[in-house]
Amino acid sequence: MVSLANVKPRVAALLGCLWLSACASRSSLPAPQTAEPAQPANVADGPRPPKNRAQAANSATEPPLDDSGDSEGEADSDTEATDEHGESEPVSEPTTGASRPHPLDGWSDEKIEQAVETNLTSLGPMSVGTPNAGALVNGVQAKASELYTLVSPGEAWGTQETIDYLNAAVQTVHDEFPDTPPLALGDIGARHGGHLKPHISHQAGRDLDISFYYRDGTKWYARGTRENLDFPRLWAFVRAIIAKTDIDLILLDQGLHGPLKEYALSIGEDPDWVAQIFPGKGSLRPIIRHAPGHDTHLHLRFFNPIAQETARRAYPALVRHKLVSAPEQYVLHKAKKNETLGMIAKKYGSSVRAIREANGLRSNLIHDQVSYRVPVTGGVRILRTERVRIPARRVPPPRKEPVRQSLASTR
Numbered sequence: 565m566v567s568l569a570n571v572k573p574r575v576a577a578l579l580g581c582l583w584l585s586a587c588a589s590r591s592s593l594p595a596p597q598t599a600e601p602a603q604p605a606n607v608a609d610g611p612r613p614p615k616n617r618a619q620a621a622n623s624a625t626e627p628p629l630d631d632s633g634d635s636e637g638e639a640d641s642d643t644e645a646t647d648e649h650g651e652s653e654p655v656s657e658p659t660t661g662a663s664r665p666h667p668l669d670g671w672s673d674e675k676i677e678q679a680v681e682t683n684l685t686s687l688g689p690m691s692v693g694t695p696n697a698g699a700l701v702n703g704v705q706a707k708a709s710e711l712y713t714l715v716s717p718g719e720a721w722g723t724q725e726t727i728d729y730l731n732a733a734v735q736t737v738h739d740e741f742p743d744t745p746p747l748a749l750g751d752i753g754a755r756h757g758g759h760l761k762p763h764i765s766h767q768a769g770r771d772l773d774i775s776f777y778y779r780d781g782t783k784w785y786a787r788g789t790r791e792n793l794d795f796p797r798l799w800a801f802v803r804a805i806i807a808k809t810d811i812d813l814i815l816l817d818q819g820l821h822g823p824l825k826e827y828a829l830s831i832g833e834d835p836d837w838v839a840q841i842f843p844g845k846g847s848l849r850p851i852i853r854h855a856p857g858h859d860t861h862l863h864l865r866f867f868n869p870i871a872q873e874t875a876r877r878a879y880p881a882l883v884r885h886k887l888v889s890a891p892e893q894y895v896l897h898k899a900k901k902n903e904t905l906g907m908i909a910k911k912y913g914s915s916v917r918a919i920r921e922a923n924g925l926r927s928n929l930i931h932d933q934v935s936y937r938v939p940v941t942g943g944v945r946i947l948r949t950e951r952v953r954i955p956a957r958r959v960p961p962p963r964k965e966p967v968r969q970s971l972a973s974t975r
């Protein structure tokens with residue numbers, strides 16, 4: 565296990581780059597041409613299904629979920645300036661926020677090593693690696709409350725920061741709108757993070773899926789529309805996430821960007837600020853981004869100034885003490901003419917048996933131009949060598965005198 569984590573980071577970095585067109589183009593490593601982000605193989609293996617079938621809407625026909633955050637070919641926010649490529653930051657990155665105090669400030673590496681060895685929990689939650697190739701140490705399980713119900717308690721493990729940020733944002737909606745029903749909280753992550761079917765991300769305790777607010781009662785996985793969404797509450801939620809937390813990105817189907825933006829402007833939000841939040845005219849990387857399959861829920865990814873930095877400091881000790889396992893990752897490989905499973909296995913350092921199992925193949929027979937999932941043990945990807953720095957929050961300017969709310973359902 566130690567050797568995996570020590571030897572494989574280059575492989576993991578390469579695999580990470582496969583999700584990132586920007587990264588692949590600047591990488592000196594030879595990136596396989598046909599590999600692309602893995603998608604779950606079939607619909608039955610799609611996004612976390614509603615637990616309550618009576619409340620299910622569209623679940624059987626939902627496409628597999630690409631929640632990597634890389635679907636628009638933008639650089640992963642975990643891989644810029646401080647990564648091993650040493651490239652300068654993309655111009656669209658927001659400015660880095662002020663350095664904040666951290667619980668391990670003043671700790672020597674020896675002291676951290678000793679804590680890892682003798683009192684791991686004293687270090688608190690750690691978000692190790694990246695959302696698409698990571699692990700969670702000392703995770704915290706979300707608890708159902710008046711703020712939200714849990715769809716999958718077993719997959720509701722994240723960092724304390726992630727859960728605190730979520731609670732703060734939902735509480736803001738409750739403060740503004742009494743009698744707000746609970747949201748439905750879908751997956752955060754597995755107890756120790758790592759790969760969680762059917763997601764690509766959700767590996768490092770910083771991602772979560774949560775329902776919309778609906779005008780006709782909270783449902784899980786109901787397709788949101790201009791008609792059924794409760795825009796006042798939904799916008800209050802999104803606004804609080806942006807104003808009060810270290811949000812990295814919010815994945816939302818582009819079909820819902822327009823109605824949400826219209827609502828925000830209708831209540832007097834600053835147009836320039838709004839333009840920086842949504843894709844389009846802004847000069848900064850947008851926070852709200854399109855990803856297929858996100859017309860049924862919001863996917864939130866937070867930065868964790870504490871848990872990411874703790875993980876960075878403790879990583880060598882975590883590896884030495886075999887506390888970081890190597891998560892399973894997949895790449896999609898489109899078979900070429902005369903290519904065999906053995907050749908594909910060799911190319912990715914996988915095995916014929918593993919590829920057969922991942923694709924439910926009963927023989928070694930494969931077909932050219934068909935894409936196969938290739939499981940690769942990549943190890944947790946740690947690229948940072950410097951202190952974790954989090955972008956400055958984009959706090960909204962005060963609202964102007966509200967225009968009458970055209971989409972308001974309550975208030």
Ligand SMILES: [Zn+2]
Pocket residue numbers: 631763766771772773863864
């Ligand atoms: Zn998600």
